Amino acid sequence: MTPRCPAERTKHLFDLRPLLPLRRLPNLNVRRLLALLAVSPLVTACGGPSAVTPSQASTAAPRGLPVEVVRVGPRDLSRQVSVSAPVEALHHIEVASQIAGVITLLEVEAGDRVEKGAVLATLDVRETRAELARARALLGEQQVNLERLEKLRARNYIDEASLSIAKTGLAVAQAEVGLWETRVSFGTVRAPISGIVTARYFEPGEAIAQHAPLLALADFSQLVVRFGLSELDVAGLEAGDAVPVTVDALGPEVTLPGTLRRIMPATESASRLVTLEVALPDTDRAPLRLGYLARTTLVVDRRDNVLAVPISSVGLRAGGSYVMVVNDRNQLQQREVEVGVSRGNWREITGGLAAGEAVVTSSPADLTAGEAVRIVRELDVSA
Structure with a gap:
């Protein structure tokens, strides 16, 4: 036999029919109200939604303010700068002609590799060679003249001053020959360094001015x-x-x-x-x-492996900087800290915190020391 609902055993307590028959009530709204009063205890007692006491609610729900924390740990806060530039040769020179003249031979082209001292080009120096021949002839004349005067001086026919003039004339003639020999050598352009020809500015047959760049050469x-x-x-x-x-x-x-x-x-x-x-x-x-x-x-x-926390974790006040730490009792503890540089969203901590401590990531100005909290998310300091 199905047990009777406890409410059925006591329904006479709520049965209003003996006292006030519903059909006699002239007001429909009043009859509806009385019907609801009669039915609601039965619904509650016979399997309706059970009421939860305040003590039960406080036991079921987690206690404390939900917070996000980060474990203090090492992070690379080094500052880096990215730059770019073209590749260059340490030794990149332009080979110039020492004299003016017409290019008779140009041995190399761009891209050719040459060794130091190799002939790169030659110039027409016929006029310069003629000047060299004239200087050599004058030098021979001065040498003969000096020999003659030395013999005369030995016999005391001339004074020492005349002999000195002759010696000076010979030295000038020798210098003149050296000058024209050097100019003739300038007609052959040689590589001053070993490297690769990167540019050629003239062609054979063209006239080039003195000191004009002929080639570019790079090591x-x-x-x-x-x-x-x-x-x-x-x-x-x-x-x-x-x-x-x-x-x-x-x-x-x-x-x-x-x-x-x-x-x-x-x-x-x-x-x-x-x-x-x-x-x-x-x-x-x-x-x-x-x-x-x-x-x-x-x-x-460079700042490798320095302790760091998010910038949002650090608060400022007259005494310096501070953060909120979650202690072993899940309560907020205000902690004075010393800070260093900022890189991106992170702030270096130089004192006041140890590795592994849990620091709240939100602004400490919005929190109260001693407040109970519960950690709902933990950030990775190395991420």
């Missing part, structure tokens, strides 16, 4: 990149530092181990930048060419 055994850097960023750099360099033509996966060769002692007057000269090593994958674009990222302020 590809020593390639460099000259980066421009702000004067504020060079303090932490010094010659000998390793500088990883990528070249667009070789692809981003190829990194060349460059070396900071020297830092120029003065800034460029127009740009106010300090030039850094980075030496490049030889590469076997592909030949480097002058003008290839090279890139590097320089660490100008």
